[in-house]
Amino acid sequence: xxxxxxxxxxxxxxxxxxxxxxxxxxxxxxxxxxxxxxxxxxxxxxxxxxxxxxxxxxxxxxxxxxxxxxxxxxxxxxxxxxxxxxxxxxxxxxxxxxxxxxxxxxxxxxxxxxxxxxxxxxxxxxxxxxxxxxxxxxxxxxxxxxxxxxxxxxxxxxxxxxxxxxxxxxxxxxxxxxxxxxxxxxxxxxxxxxxxxxxxxxxxxxxxxxxxxxxxxxxxxxxxxxxxxxxxxxxxxxxxxxxxxxxxxxxxxxxxxxxxxxxxxxxxxxxxxxxxxxxxxxxxxxxxxxxxxxxxxxxxxxxxxxxxxxxxxxxxxxxxxxxxxxxxxxxxxxxxxxxxxxxxxxxxxxxxxxxxxxxxxxxxxxxxxxxxxxxxxxxxxxxxxxxxxxxxxxxxxxxxxxxxxxxxxxxxxxxxxxxxxx
Numbered sequence: 001x002x003x004x005x006x007x008x009x010x011x012x013x014x015x016x017x018x019x020x021x022x023x024x025x026x027x028x029x030x031x032x033x034x035x036x037x038x039x040x041x042x043x044x045x046x047x048x049x050x051x052x053x054x055x056x057x058x059x060x061x062x063x064x065x066x067x068x069x070x071x072x073x074x075x076x077x078x079x080x081x082x083x084x085x086x087x088x089x090x091x092x093x094x095x096x097x098x099x100x101x102x103x104x105x106x107x108x109x110x111x112x113x114x115x116x117x118x119x120x121x122x123x124x125x126x127x128x129x130x131x132x133x134x135x136x137x138x139x140x141x142x143x144x145x146x147x148x149x150x151x152x153x154x155x156x157x158x159x160x161x162x163x164x165x166x167x168x169x170x171x172x173x174x175x176x177x178x179x180x181x182x183x184x185x186x187x188x189x190x191x192x193x194x195x196x197x198x199x200x201x202x203x204x205x206x207x208x209x210x211x212x213x214x215x216x217x218x219x220x221x222x223x224x225x226x227x228x229x230x231x232x233x234x235x236x237x238x239x240x241x242x243x244x245x246x247x248x249x250x251x252x253x254x255x256x257x258x259x260x261x262x263x264x265x266x267x268x269x270x271x272x273x274x275x276x277x278x279x280x281x282x283x284x285x286x287x288x289x290x291x292x293x294x295x296x297x298x299x300x301x302x303x304x305x306x307x308x309x310x311x312x313x314x315x316x317x318x319x320x321x322x323x324x325x326x327x328x329x330x331x332x333x334x335x336x337x338x339x340x341x342x343x344x345x346x347x348x349x350x351x352x353x354x355x356x357x358x359x360x361x362x363x364x365x366x367x368x369x370x371x372x373x374x375x376x377x378x379x380x381x382x383x384x385x386x387x388x389x390x391x392x393x394x395x396x397x398x399x400x401x402x403x404x405x406x407x408x409x410x411x412x413x414x415x416x417x418x419x420x421x422x
Contacts, residue, residue, distance in 0.1 A: 007124055008032045008051040012042035012068065013086070014060055018109065022055065022086075022116075029117045039063035043071060050077065053124050058087040058098060066101035066143060067150070073102040082123045086111070093139070099131040100139035189224030196220075235374070246385050248291040250415060255328065256282035258296045259318055262303055275307060276315040285320045285328050289415045290386050298382040301375040302332050302390075302407050310336035311402065323410070330409040338403040339394040347392065348380040387412050 009031050013019045016037075023033045034049050036042035039060050046054060054072070058065035065085055072078040084105040085098040095106040105123055107116075131139075240246040259282045270277050306316045314335040323329050339347060383390045394405040 007053065008034065008049055009053050009055060009120070010034050010036065010042060010046050010049060010051040011055040011086075012036045012039065012045075012060065012065070013055075013057045014038060015057070018057070022111070025111075025113055025116065026120065031120075039065075039068040042068060046072065046078070047075070051081070053082045053084065053120065055084050055086045055120075056103070058085055058089050058094070066098060066103075067147065069098070069102040070143070070147070082127075084120075084123050093142075095129075096131060096135050096139045097143055099129060100136050101143045105129045183228060186224035186227035189227075190221055193220035193224070246294075246381060248294060248385055248415075250289055250291060252287045253290045253292045253295055254287055255285050255295070255299075255320060255330065255411075258292065258299055259303075259320070259330075262296065262300050263318075265300070266303065266307060269307065273307075273312045275310060275312065277303070277307070277318070278315065279318040280320075282318065282320040282330075285322060286413060288328060288411055288413045290411070291382075294382045295386070295411075298379040299330070299409075301379040302409070305375060306332050306334035306336065306405070306407070309405070310334045311399075314402070326413055328411050328413060330411070332407040332409075333404065334406075335402055335404045337399045338397045339392060339405050340397045341394070343397075344392050344394070348376050348390070383409060383411070386415055 007030075009026060011019060011022050011033060013022070013035065014037050019035045019037070023035055026033045034045055034051070036045045039062050042054075042056075056065040056068060060068070063071070065087065069083050069085075072081070072083060082104040083102065084107060085095075085103045086107045086109060087094070087098075088109040090108045098106050105119075105127065106129060107119060259279050263277055263279055266277055269275070303316065303318065310316055316332065316334045319331045319333070321329050321331075380390055388409060388411040390407065390409050392405055392407050395403050397403075
């Protein structure tokens with residue numbers, strides 16, 4: 001007979017209620033019970049506590065119970081230790097598969113509190129459930145196949161994760177370059193105009209400067225400061241979106257007014273590049289509940305993106321319509337270079353820049369001009385914070401035929417509406 005007050009048991013189970021029940025039941029019988037919520041934690045716990053018996057759920061996250069048993073059997077001091085499967089999975093072959101993987105016994109849940117302590121005592125005293133050689137070999141082969149399949153699946157996941165990590169590392173490096181460029185440009189302006197101001201003050205007679213000179217210097221300094229504030233604001237916005245702390249100042253918003261102001265802001269760029277920016281249906285949209293400033297930022301990013309990727313003499317059309325009593329839709333269609341289907345999801349990710357980095361040296365409003373690569377990520381975060389949706393339709397990217405892109409935005413009229421239909 002084993003001394004129950006000396007017996008240490010490890011129980012590996014991801015269900016908290018089951019862990020508590022077994023731990024309390026066996027502790028009341030004098031056992032020292034240690035619990036783990038997953039396989040890796042269980043293996044480490046078994047190594048540290050050197051138990052007399054291990055109870056194991058089969059359907060565990062990560063490594064399942066059979067895989068953990070196989071691993072434990074390869075470790076010193078665990079070759080002959082009782083390892084008992086305790087599982088709700090009683091499907092045909094489950095018992096045989098567990099025993100072939102190295103389990104000493106197989107118990108099913110829910111446990112019978114009256115008989116369970118006695119079953120545990122039996123395994124501590126040497127009980128081993130039999131499995132004939134033919135069944136063991138058959139199920140051992142099946143277990144090996146399962147292990148190889150799991151290994152293959154995990155390798156594929158690791159390769160995919162590694163590929164994504166490499167991509168994120170590249171995006172991070174590109175973003176550092178973009179931020180450096182974006183901040184260096186306004187800093188150069190500020191430094192240059194500050195130097196000009198110093199030179200003019202030194203050369204001015206009687207310590208006075210013409211108003212025209214001061215006005216020009218002031219305008220140049222303010223231009224550089226404004227651009228730096230925009231860059232910093234974009235970085236703060238994307239950081240807040242990523243952390244889920246984007247605050248909205250809700251109130252009635254007239255989307256037509258926002259788009260009219262955006263159209264006015266881009267008027268000079270469109271005139272310079274001979275672009276047509278046409279809006280229709282926006283003034284007929286009802287008032288919606290939202291944050292006007294943030295929605296303007298979102299719409300400005302989408303329109304600005306359309307302008308950026310539309311060549312000179314092209315067109316951008318913004319159309320608004322009421323879908324139903326709960327939803328409004330905005331469509332931004334351009335005659336630009338288009339977006340390949342495989343990039344549709346990525347363009348809304350943080351720091352993703354479509355196309356070559358070399359274009360960044362040009363202005364933000366020039367064809368395929370620069371940017372931080374976070375405008376559409378900010379837009380997506382703002383739209384989703386309003387319980388809306390944004391997506392893009394585009395057949396391909398082709399700078400020859402200019403297939404264009406269409407961005408779709410759905411916004412609830414009242415933000416309390418959790419979703420919007422197509």
